[in-house]
Amino acid sequence: MPVTIKDLSQRCGLSVSAISKALNNYTDISEETRAYVRKVAMEMGYFPNAQARALKTNRSYNIGVVYEDGNRYGLMHYYFNAVLDGFKREIEGMGYDLTFINRTIGSGQLSYLNHCRYRGMDGALIACVDFYNPEVVELAQSEVPVVTIDHLFSGCSCVMSDNRSGMRELVRYVAQLGHTRIALVHGEYSAVTDSRVSSFYETMNQLNLPIVKEYVTSGLYHNTESNRSAVAQMLKLPAPPTCILMTDDFAALGGMDAIVQAGLRIPEDISVAGYDGIQISQVIRPRLTTVFQDAGRIGQEAAKRLVHRIEHPRDALPAPMIVAGQLLKGETVRQA
Amino acid sequence: MPVTIKDLSQRCGLSVSAISKALNNYTDISEETRAYVRKVAMEMGYFPNAQARALKTNRSYNIGVVYEDGNRYGLMHYYFNAVLDGFKREIEGMGYDLTFINRTIGSGQLSYLNHCRYRGMDGALIACVDFYNPEVVELAQSEVPVVTIDHLFSGCSCVMSDNRSGMRELVRYVAQLGHTRIALVHGEYSAVTDSRVSSFYETMNQLNLPIVKEYVTSGLYHNTESNRSAVAQMLKLPAPPTCILMTDDFAALGGMDAIVQAGLRIPEDISVAGYDGIQISQVIRPRLTTVFQDAGRIGQEAAKRLVHRIEHPRDALPAPMIVAGQLLKGETVRQA
DNA sequence: GAGGGGCGCGAAATCGATTTAGACTTTACA
DNA sequence: TGTAAAGTCTAAATCGATTTCGCGCCCCTC
Numbered sequence: 001m002p003v004t005i006k007d008l009s010q011r012c013g014l015s016v017s018a019i020s021k022a023l024n025n026y027t028d029i030s031e032e033t034r035a036y037v038r039k040v041a042m043e044m045g046y047f048p049n050a051q052a053r054a055l056k057t058n059r060s061y062n063i064g065v066v067y068e069d070g071n072r073y074g075l076m077h078y079y080f081n082a083v084l085d086g087f088k089r090e091i092e093g094m095g096y097d098l099t100f101i102n103r104t105i106g107s108g109q110l111s112y113l114n115h116c117r118y119r120g121m122d123g124a125l126i127a128c129v130d131f132y133n134p135e136v137v138e139l140a141q142s143e144v145p146v147v148t149i150d151h152l153f154s155g156c157s158c159v160m161s162d163n164r165s166g167m168r169e170l171v172r173y174v175a176q177l178g179h180t181r182i183a184l185v186h187g188e189y190s191a192v193t194d195s196r197v198s199s200f201y202e203t204m205n206q207l208n209l210p211i212v213k214e215y216v217t218s219g220l221y222h223n224t225e226s227n228r229s230a231v232a233q234m235l236k237l238p239a240p241p242t243c244i245l246m247t248d249d250f251a252a253l254g255g256m257d258a259i260v261q262a263g264l265r266i267p268e269d270i271s272v273a274g275y276d277g278i279q280i281s282q283v284i285r286p287r288l289t290t291v292f293q294d295a296g297r298i299g300q301e302a303a304k305r306l307v308h309r310i311e312h313p314r315d316a317l318p319a320p321m322i323v324a325g326q327l328l329k330g331e332t333v334r335q336a
Numbered sequence: 337m338p339v340t341i342k343d344l345s346q347r348c349g350l351s352v353s354a355i356s357k358a359l360n361n362y363t364d365i366s367e368e369t370r371a372y373v374r375k376v377a378m379e380m381g382y383f384p385n386a387q388a389r390a391l392k393t394n395r396s397y398n399i400g401v402v403y404e405d406g407n408r409y410g411l412m413h414y415y416f417n418a419v420l421d422g423f424k425r426e427i428e429g430m431g432y433d434l435t436f437i438n439r440t441i442g443s444g445q446l447s448y449l450n451h452c453r454y455r456g457m458d459g460a461l462i463a464c465v466d467f468y469n470p471e472v473v474e475l476a477q478s479e480v481p482v483v484t485i486d487h488l489f490s491g492c493s494c495v496m497s498d499n500r501s502g503m504r505e506l507v508r509y510v511a512q513l514g515h516t517r518i519a520l521v522h523g524e525y526s527a528v529t530d531s532r533v534s535s536f537y538e539t540m541n542q543l544n545l546p547i548v549k550e551y552v553t554s555g556l557y558h559n560t561e562s563n564r565s566a567v568a569q570m571l572k573l574p575a576p577p578t579c580i581l582m583t584d585d586f587a588a589l590g591g592m593d594a595i596v597q598a599g600l601r602i603p604e605d606i607s608v609a610g611y612d613g614i615q616i617s618q619v620i621r622p623r624l625t626t627v628f629q630d631a632g633r634i635g636q637e638a639a640k641r642l643v644h645r646i647e648h649p650r651d652a653l654p655a656p657m658i659v660a661g662q663l664l665k666g667e668t669v670r671q672a
Numbered sequence: 673g674a675g676g677g678g679c680g681c682g683a684a685a686t687c688g689a690t691t692t693a694g695a696c697t698t699t700a701c702a
Numbered sequence: 703t704g705t706a707a708a709g710t711c712t713a714a715a716t717c718g719a720t721t722t723c724g725c726g727c728c729c730c731t732c
Contacts, residue, residue, distance in 0.1 A: 002453045004688060015712045020690060028710060047441060050455045051387035051396070052688035055717045060387070061442070062435070075421035076414075076615065085411035092438040097455065099398070099435040102428040106397070110383060117338050119386045119433065224619050253619040260621055279412065280616060283560050283589040285596055340718060351682045356720060364680060388718035391687045 003046040012040050023048075054120050063091055063306065064101040064121040064144075066112055066136065067128050073222050078250055078278040079295055080128040083149055086299025087125055094307050096122070103135075113139045123147070123310045125302060131190065145313070147306040149298060151191045157305040158320035159298050163195035166291040166325035167245075170273055171203040173289075173327055174243045178336035179271065183215035183241035185230045185255065187248070196275070200245070212241075219247045224254025231255040235262050235270075242270060242336050249274035249281040249290055256332075267334035277328050286331035293325045339382040348376050359384075390456050399427055399642065400437040400457040400480075402448055402472065403464050409558050414586055414614040415631055416464040419485055422635025423461055430643050432458070439471075449475045459483070459646045461638060467526065481649070483642040485634060487527045493641040494656035495634050499531035502627040502661035503581075506609055507539040509625075509663055510579045514672035515607065519551035519577035521566045521591065523584070532611070536581070548577075555583045560590025567591040571598050571606075578606060578672050585610035585617040585626055592668075603670035613664050622667035629661045 009016045014037070022029045022037035029037075054060040067084065068074055075081065088098055101115050101124065112135045116124055123145040129136050131151040140146050140153040147157040174182060184200050187193045197216070204211050214237055219226040227246050234240055235258065246252035252274035256266055264270050266286060274281055277292025301321055308315070345352045350373070358365045358373035365373075390396040403420065404410055411417065424434055437451050437460065448471045452460055459481040465472050467487040476482050476489040483493040510518060520536050523529045533552070540547050550573055556562040563582050570576055571594065582588035588610035592602055600606050602622060610617055613628025637657055644651070 002450075005690095006688075016689085017691075017713080018711055021711090024690080026691090030710060033710080045450070047444075047446060047450060047454050049391070049688050051390045052717090053690075055385070055387045055391060055688080055719090056690045058717085075411075075417045075424065078412075081411045081417060088411065088436060092436070092440055095440055095442045097435050097438070099433050100424060100428070102433070104428055104431055105383060106431045114338075114381070114383060118383050250616070250619075253616065257619065257621055280586070280589065283586075283593065284620060285593055341720095342718075352719085353683080353721080354681055357681085360720080362721090366680060369680080385718050388687090389720075391689085391718080392720045394687085 002049070003044045004049070005046075008037065008041055008044065008046055011044065012037055058120065060120040060122055061095055062097045062099055062119060062121055064112075064116045064119065064124040065098055066101045066124060066126045066139065068102070074128070077128055077222055078280070079222075079248065079276045079293070080149075082278070082295030083127055083299040083302070084125075086296035087127075087303045088299070090300040090303035091307065094303070096307065111135050111138060113142050113144065116142075116144050123306045125149070125306065126151075127302075145306060145309045147302045147309070149302060152320055155317065157302070157309050157317065159302045159305065160320055160322055161192075161293040161298060162322045162324045163192055164199040166275070166293070166327075167196045167199035168203045169325075169327045170245065170275075170289075170291050171200060172207070173329070174245075174271065174273065174333050175203075175207050175209060177271075177333060179243040179333075180209055180336070181212070181215070181239065181241040181243070182209065183212075183217075183234055183244045185217055185219040185227055185244065185246050185251075187219060187221035215241050219251060221247050222250050223247075224251055224257070226254070227251040228254035228258045231258040232262070235259070235264070240270070243272070243333060244270065245273050245275070247275065249276045249278045249288055252281075252288060252290075253284075267332050271333040271336070273330075273333055277326070282328065282330070288328075289330035289333040290328050291325040292328050294323060298323050338385070339380045340385070341382075344373065344377055344380065344382055347380065348373055394456065396456040396458055397431055398433045398435055398455065398457055400448075400452045400455065400460040401434055402437045402460060402462045402475065404438065410464070413464055413558055414616070415558075415584065415612045415629070416485075418614070418631030419463055419635040419638070420461075422632035423463075423639045424635070426636040426639035427643065430639070432643065447471050447474060449478050449480065452478075452480050459642045461485070461642065462487075481642060481645040483638045483645070485638060488656055491653065493638070493645050493653065495638045495641065496656055496658055497528075497629040497634060498658045498660045499528055500535040502611070502629070502663075503532045503535035504539045505661070505663045506581065506611075506627050507536060508543070509665070510581075510607065510609065510669050511543050511545060513607075513669060515579040515669075516545055516672070517548065517551065517575065517577040517579070518545065519548075519553075519570055519580045521553055521555040521563055521580065521582050521587075523555060523557040551577050555587060555591075557583050558586050559583075560587055560593070562590070563587040564590035564594045567594040568598070571595070571600070576606070579608070579669060580606065581609045582611065585612045585614045585624055588617075588624060588626075589620075603668050607669040607672070609666075609669055613662070618664065618666070624664075625666035625669040626664050627661040628664050630659060634659050 005016055005019050008019045019037055022034045101112050103109055125147055127149040140156050150160045152158045186197050217230050219230045246255045274288045274290035277290050281288040281290050341352055341355050344355045355373055358370045437448050439445055461483055463485040476492050486496045488494045522533050553566050555566045582591045595606055610624045610626040613626050617624040617626050
């Protein structure tokens, strides 16, 4: 059994409260006593009981992670896993633990918000979810400090990837290589999709490139099949595009496969690009042209912001942080 | 503020203990009262405070996950993420939460075991770690119920993939296609590596195939560069192998790249196979020949075993569960 | 009608910490 | 020298639950 504060009290010949104060740097404990208590605590291998402390202080040093999308990719989502990994490293370094939030308790059901309250979460990270889910909205607007990734709720901290400039750079790059018939397979409705699609239109307009209605179509993020069929459709057009931008790197694999199946070569016959810059995109051949989003850093920044919000709740909420992407010139886009 | 049991007590005109008993199905509360309390609890949106309950009962309904390997792939490890995903779904369905175990607490350090105690974990999943790490061993041999993936500790529940039969099937398959110069790039030392390597030797012997010393070499799991260089080395041999088995699917991408760089084609000039059967392996072209391990199911079974162990501690420890793999005949191994 | 046995509920201790209020000792100062 | 002010520590309440023990009450039985 772990050593309790009571054990320390007995061993030191001091009251329980004196021990607690000594360990928590209260000023009404002499330097001498404090040092003595610390020494004994170390010797006996004492560490506080998290639940007892949390019960009294309302601080659990535990952060909830809402990480379930409707499509159930969950922990298999490459981009978000990288975000979560960065978040985890950073927040653990600051003394917090990470617990997944779900909607069950014992045999019953609980909303995300109540699950956070149930465990006394100090804050929550919302990533990889449907941000339009009412339960997600409820949590974001509650008293629980929340940080979101790639979606802005009023009153919440937020870190987002700069999808506008990423898409702009990408379009400019392929345009500069001579492509004019550029297609976009975008993901399902979300803030991210919104930024990318509108940036796509904007940039195409700025470059005086024609926007063909059939060239802009909808797929699903992280879903190879949806990109496969979207691309297959496009290839059947009388005048197919010469370059196709996919929803993301992983899904791009499906789109690329459709191209190969159609007997075309990448990039000799048709160019493609992804988005995200996940690890595999740079390991496969041909190396994927894509926009790298520093997911690890995004997670890290999210952790910093959330902890600041928890520990300094009265500070003004800073503007959402925008993390710039970086164009990776791979081997899948070729001079047109 | 959440509703407490005291609020319920006032509202119902019953003692706090009566409320608690009613909600916990004690037999000394009348059916009528029980129903009444439940109804009011529902109306007021009551749910218990996890820390208060855990403090008293020593049951946190929280499971620790040790998930940090020395190589820091952590949450980016495709195979283990799939295991964790299956584990998470299953265990959440049984009313438990998942918290990552690390080695910090506030500003100090804590062993994995003490971190579990600190949070009052009901049990722990050990996956994706160096199983020879002394702290991991300490946790496995402690009073905390533990389930491990792909490594057997005495006294612990365990679910493992059948690496012996998987490797056997794979070797037989490529041999049957006429390959005799079969190479193996295996991963770093571990129980899994051990099974695969010894099964490789066994099967080669059974098939009366020659084992060339230079054909068996060491790489690192999940590391494309190590497989790349291992394969590059082999290709320089006077008589290179005609088929190379890699540490795993992801790392195989590096090995395959080395082959392409050397101006060879897959599988026309040389055959390759991976291991794991992760999602991307079946999306890339050529589709990778590999052994599929049902990671989701492995995680799920691990969850079931762990919970059983927690809830029925006196039951005899069942033998480790061995989950069979399944050969996926892709497009990267060809008739020799 | 007195004793015995359920039944239904309440009082109080408890888990392991934190924190307020107060007590006692020593020092400081007029 | 007396009193105020520090300086150090203790006692006890508290957080929100669970659980043991015991107390009435009703009914049954002899």
